Amino acid sequence: MQKGRLIVISGPSGTGKGTICRELLKSKDLDLSISMTTRAPRSGEIDGVHYYFVSREEFAETVENGGLLEHAEIYGNFYGTPRAAVLERLDKGRDVLLEIEMDGAVQVKKSYPDAVLIFILPPSLEVLKKRLTGRGTETPEQIETRTSRALAEIHRIYDYDYSIINDRLEDAVSDVRTIIRAEHLKVGSGSEQLVRQYEEEK
């Protein structure tokens, strides 16, 4: 049995990362990584499904013990990716999906270099602006700021292994699947087992 791959989806906001991940998870052939957080559960959120809800003390202890692949503070709350839960699934041959902001993605690559980092790009800044406008949650000034920030963030593409332009959703989802399959075909540590199978035949 081949080891699973840790697939990290990241990129500027408004590029549709979340939608791509929801589509990918429909097929049941990969597992979503569940984050640990110190923020209070919102109505309907279940511990161990949406997040692992922990106290600030538990969180700090997990960080101390190297138990997180990455972590960050966002608006006064802590969020992190539990190492053990991810590695256990990978060892079972399951691919694990992680949607995360860009600093987190780089942290994950450092703590787990086999992670496959995929950068999701908008078809153009114009389209990105339209999508953000369509959400109706931000002022024109905020949208301008976000678009400028997106351009700056696009330069961080070199931290990533692959990039996908999310023009049509189904194409982007298919491209992620393509990358996952190709990663499984790569010659690497898993190839030893393959070679052994032929040897045992003799």
Place this chain on the structure above:
Amino acid sequence: MQKGRLIVISGPSGTGKGTICRELLKSKDLDLSISMTTRAPRSGEIDGVHYYFVSREEFAETVENGGLLEHAEIYGNFYGTPRAAVLERLDKGRDVLLEIEMDGAVQVKKSYPDAVLIFILPPSLEVLKKRLTGRGTETPEQIETRTSRALAEIHRIYDYDYSIINDRLEDAVSDVRTIIRAEHLKVGSGSEQLVRQYEEEK
């Protein structure tokens, strides 16, 4: 426009490399690399289509000028992969397919490190033996020798970027296509151009 990829198909004999390549070429989205040879054209073979037929002097001169990505002597004739013809197509954004024996594949990787080396494996040595027997061109002793050699050759998998087990032909062909697509999605030298497109929008 993105640069093309040089896709090198290799592996032990009897694994169906040739059939995979013929299937791949049906789609017209990649070009076959045409070899240069000093052997005489056989009936029906066309210069520039099946091979570039050259004299031993011309061949030696091309080698001398670094004009071949790899070359080898087989049964007293010389064969090689012309560098200029391949690079020209890659620059035009065409993917180029090269089917070649294993020493040649390694030479190509050395002279063109961006080449994507794909190793084709049999589902098992048993199946390989059956396929070789089915050809009806070799004695049982020759088939034994070939099978033993195949096992030795399988250990050279680590010279390759990817490996594909050719169990069902259409799956193997689809896996090669998957690898080619994933290679185009990789972040690399082509990403500069991508980043520039967003910058120019501003």
